[in-house]
């Protein structure tokens with residue numbers, strides 16, 4: 001099926017948002033956070049979403065991850081229309097197709113690095129032999145080998161972020177959503193994390209959506225979108241970086 005510019009097929013599309021709206025109620029007041037959001041994210045592209053605080057960036061990522069439902073509109077992820085999935089379906093989606101890395105990394109401080117990365121596989125009921133193999137492979141890929149038995153509190157900021165990315169990748173998702181992945185890092189660690197996302201895109205053909213306050217981070221993405229008052233606009237089409 002030919003779509004858009006004639007070259008894009010359904011198989012290239014990882015995420016499609018169609019007329020997505022979301023509001024929250026505060027007592028009698030209604031705050032509209034997302035207004036008529038339309039977007040297509042392709043397999044194997046890194047998209048940056050930039051915008052001021054409170055503009056709806058996290059809300060958008062959580063809706064794509066199936067952690068929240070829109071009031072209106074369609075969210076299609078790897079061919080699944082999220083409106084048609086119940087809670088069990090959404091949870092399966094989160095454990096196999098889409099991974100969300102929250103801004104605070106969401107690591108469990110009482111578990112070791114290995115156990116944190118293993119968690120999504122445990123939840124999905126993956127057997128021990130496969131869990132050990134998959135966790136060890138992704139730890140090596142993330143240059144985390146040797147840190148298996150440490151608790152997150154003993155890690156540097158860059159290492160914590162790499163553990164969060166490893167945990168997100170251990171299920172081999174086709175969509176990776178990262179909420180302010182460089183916000184708590186110094187610039188040299190921020191660059192390393194962005195280079196890592198480029199490696200992930202190259203090695204796994206993952207669609208990666210990165211939300212950021214920092215305009216310098218947009219240098220590392222293929223395409224940038226601006227979120228202003230709940231509306232998403234393309235900034236500049238950029239040639240794809242390899």
Ligand SMILES: Nc1ncnc2c1ncn2[C@@H]1O[C@H](COP(=O)(O)OP(=O)(O)OP(=O)(O)O)[C@@H](O)[C@H]1O
Pocket residue numbers: 024025031033051052053054055056057058059060213
């Ligand atoms: N669960 C919720 N209940 C009520 N209001 C919410 C909820 N989640 C978000 N909001 C409101 O929606 C608006 C957008 O929030 P969101 O977290 O998506 O913004 P953001 O662009 O990620 O901001 P930041 O850059 O500060 O992280 C804010 O005004 C926020 O207060």
Ligand SMILES: [Mg+2]
Pocket residue numbers: 057058059179
């Ligand atoms: Mg946010």
